[in-house]
Amino acid sequence: MSYPIPAAICKTEYEIKKSRFIAWAAYAPDREAAMQLLSQAKSEYPDARHHCWAYLLGNPASAASAAMSDDGEPSGTAGKPILNVLQHKGVGDVMLVVIRYFGGIKLGAGGLVRAYSSAAQQVMEQLEIQQRVAMAEFTICCDFSQEQFLRHWLDQVQGQVIDIGYSHQVQVVISVPESEAGGLPDVASERGWNLLIAE
Incomplete structure (x- = not known):
């Protein structure tokens, strides 16, 4: 079964109320590869307050595995919106990390959901994809x-x-x-x- 997968790592940046959201999306055929991307993001942005993420492994139509993390943000305001974007993009074997630098202005729960969704949406729209060959x-x-x-x-x-x-x-x-x-x-x-x- 062939399905679209990321062809290369893609990075975008989005700013709202002085908070910076840096989104990374990349190919991750398994959890190990996804966690490797996360530690790469953490080592590149060690001073960021949050490294929130979600991944979708396998065929996006019936994913073999999916996971997410709010990494200290209020429950459900980061990992879930990121995963939600992934589930609607039809791309499999993908890991998406959103790195946040807090700008001093609180966004509130709704604002966070929108910000993380927008950051994830933006990187997925620019992500280059290719077909995975079974x-x-x-x-x-x-x-x-x-x-x-x-x-x-x-x-x-x-x-x-x-x-x-x-x-x-x-x-x-x-x-x-x-x-x-x-x-x-x-x-x-x-x-x-x-x-x-x-x-």
């Missing part, structure tokens, strides 16, 4: 003489080697676009590869 994993056992051909075939179909092991044969775990996976059994039987479908 991949399928297989394990192939083949003779050493076949390894070069296998690598060549993977290059042609935009596949990749995930893991490789050498014993009396070469055992290769590969990942190929689902659109190409249908042709693999034919190539395997033609070449004498032992093809196992990864669980």
Whole structure:
């Protein structure tokens, strides 16, 4: 299943009543990558009062996982509005961090919700996206003489080697676009590869 994902990190800045809201949106295929972006934002803006965030992992139509944090802002005024924007943008595997520098003027709960929503909205509108290609994993056992051909075939179909092991044969775990996976059994039987479908 293919769906849109961020193509590159995008950063925007928004100011309201002297409070600065710096929004970052980037590709995050898993929670670990999302948390990495958060710590990057914290190290770049260590003196900011809040680093609020939300992420949406997997297909945006039925996200595998979603989470958010108000990071010290009143409950429901930051993480939830950020997540809300993500849920309406149709982009998956995305982490959005909004960094806030307090400007001395209180915005009130409604004002905060609007400010965090606007910051998130702005960065998502400027975010470059690309299609995620659904991949399928297989394990192939083949003779050493076949390894070069296998690598060549993977290059042609935009596949990749995930893991490789050498014993009396070469055992290769590969990942190929689902659109190409249908042709693999034919190539395997033609070449004498032992093809196992990864669980």
